[in-house]
Amino acid sequence: MSISTGTERRKTDHIRINLEEQVEPHDASTGLEQYRLVHNALPELNLDTIDLSTTILGHFLSAPMLISSMTGGVEEGWQITRRLAQAAQRLGCAIGVGSQRAAIEDPARSRFFQVRDVAPDVLLLANLGAVQLNYGFGPEECRRAVEMIGADALILHLNPIQEALQSDGNRDFSGLMSKIGEVCRALEVPVVVKEIGFGISVGVARRLQEQGVAAIDASGAGGTSWSAVEHYRTAGAMSRRISSTFIDWGIPTAVTLQMARRGAPGVPLIASGGLRTGVDAAKAIALGADLAGFAGPLLRAAAVSTEDAYDMLSVLIEELRLAMFGCGAGTIAELRQAPLLKDGVEWAVLNGPVSPDRAAPVRNP
Ligand SMILES: Cc1cc2nc3c(=O)[nH]c(=O)nc-3n(C[C@H](O)[C@H](O)[C@H](O)COP(=O)(O)O)c2cc1C
Incomplete structure (x- = not known):
C-alpha cells in the first residue's frame, strides 16, 4: 500500500468512526462542569451591544471561535471542511484544516484542502503533525502547507498517544522541541502548536513559549478521545485492549x-x-x-449540510453571548476577568481557591 493510500484510508476511517461511534471518554470529563461563572442579576449591560469580537494572530474575529482542525485530503473530508469554512466566513470565525501531510506527499491531493474560494476572509490555519519533522519534513514542507491553501498561520499538532496506538504510527518524538523552534524562526507566518485532545502541561507550554510559538491550543481531555477512535480502527485483540486502556488518558481541558x-x-x-x-x-x-475551539460537534453538523454547520456555530455563538450577559461581561476582555466558582468556592485562575475566610458565600461581582 502506498503512503498516500494508507493516509487516505486512515482519514476516511477517522471521519466514519467520529460520526458513527461513541468516541468520548466513559469515566473522564473536561472538568469544566466543576466551574460556574458567577451569575450577575444586574449586569448593567444591553444584550444587543455585547461585543464578542477579538483579535488573534493579527486577525479580527467577530467571535472568539475556532473550527478546530479536522479533515481534508479526501473528497468526503473536503466537502465537510468547505461547509465549515462557509460557516466560518459568514460568522467571522477562524478555521483550521486537517493534516496536510497527504498533500505534501502527493500534491494531487492538495485540491482536497482548498477553501479560500468559499472563505476568502477567514483566519485560516494550515496543519501538519509536528512528528513529521522527524520523518523528512522541515521548514520547506511547512511553508508548502501554508502556501497550498493560502493560510494565515500554521498549526503543528502534537499527538504522541495517537501515533503510539496506530500500528503504522510514527513513534519517534525525540528532539522535536528544537525543530519546532526552527520552524517558528523560518516561517513568515505565525506557528501555533496544538494537542489533539490530551492536553499540554506547564513544562511543555513553557518550552513552547521559549521556542517562539505564536499560540498554543491546549486541546485537553474530556471530548473526542483519539484512543477511542484508534480503538475502533484496530483489529487485533491486544491493540484493542491497549487503546481502550488509554480512552480516559490526558489532562482535562479545565486543568x-x-x-x-x-x-x-x-x-x-x-x-x-x-x-x-x-x-x-x-x-x-x-x-x-483567548479563543474556543470546537471539533467533534461541528463535524457531525457539517456532515449533514452547510446550513447545519452554520446553525450549530450560530447556536454556540449565541450561547456565549448569553453567558457573557449572565455574568456581566460586555467584552471578551471582561469575560477573561469574570469570577468563577469551583465547588461553590470562588476560584482565582492560577491561584486556586480564594482564601477560606472569603470562600463562601461568594459576593456579587
Ligand atoms: C475527524 C477529526 C479529525 C481530526 N484531525 C485532526 C488533524 O488532522 N490535525 C489536528 O491537529 N487535529 C485533528 N483533530 C483533533 C481536533 O482538532 C481537536 O483537537 C479534538 O478533536 C478535540 O476537540 P473536540 O473534543 O471538540 O472534538 C481531529 C478531530 C476530528 C474529530
Whole structure:
C-alpha cells in the first residue's frame, strides 16, 4: 500500500468512526462542569451591544471561535471542511484544516484542502503533525502547507498517544522541541502548536513559549478521545485492549488551560477538547483562553449540510453571548476577568481557591 493510500484510508476511517461511534471518554470529563461563572442579576449591560469580537494572530474575529482542525485530503473530508469554512466566513470565525501531510506527499491531493474560494476572509490555519519533522519534513514542507491553501498561520499538532496506538504510527518524538523552534524562526507566518485532545502541561507550554510559538491550543481531555477512535480502527485483540486502556488518558481541558496559561503566560491560548456549548467556551475564556475551539460537534453538523454547520456555530455563538450577559461581561476582555466558582468556592485562575475566610458565600461581582 502506498503512503498516500494508507493516509487516505486512515482519514476516511477517522471521519466514519467520529460520526458513527461513541468516541468520548466513559469515566473522564473536561472538568469544566466543576466551574460556574458567577451569575450577575444586574449586569448593567444591553444584550444587543455585547461585543464578542477579538483579535488573534493579527486577525479580527467577530467571535472568539475556532473550527478546530479536522479533515481534508479526501473528497468526503473536503466537502465537510468547505461547509465549515462557509460557516466560518459568514460568522467571522477562524478555521483550521486537517493534516496536510497527504498533500505534501502527493500534491494531487492538495485540491482536497482548498477553501479560500468559499472563505476568502477567514483566519485560516494550515496543519501538519509536528512528528513529521522527524520523518523528512522541515521548514520547506511547512511553508508548502501554508502556501497550498493560502493560510494565515500554521498549526503543528502534537499527538504522541495517537501515533503510539496506530500500528503504522510514527513513534519517534525525540528532539522535536528544537525543530519546532526552527520552524517558528523560518516561517513568515505565525506557528501555533496544538494537542489533539490530551492536553499540554506547564513544562511543555513553557518550552513552547521559549521556542517562539505564536499560540498554543491546549486541546485537553474530556471530548473526542483519539484512543477511542484508534480503538475502533484496530483489529487485533491486544491493540484493542491497549487503546481502550488509554480512552480516559490526558489532562482535562479545565486543568490544561490553567497549566498552559501558567507555563506560557505571554502566549495566546486556545481552548479545545470537549467544548460542547457556548457556556463551555465562556468558562474556558474565564479560565484564561483567548479563543474556543470546537471539533467533534461541528463535524457531525457539517456532515449533514452547510446550513447545519452554520446553525450549530450560530447556536454556540449565541450561547456565549448569553453567558457573557449572565455574568456581566460586555467584552471578551471582561469575560477573561469574570469570577468563577469551583465547588461553590470562588476560584482565582492560577491561584486556586480564594482564601477560606472569603470562600463562601461568594459576593456579587
Ligand atoms: C475527524 C477529526 C479529525 C481530526 N484531525 C485532526 C488533524 O488532522 N490535525 C489536528 O491537529 N487535529 C485533528 N483533530 C483533533 C481536533 O482538532 C481537536 O483537537 C479534538 O478533536 C478535540 O476537540 P473536540 O473534543 O471538540 O472534538 C481531529 C478531530 C476530528 C474529530
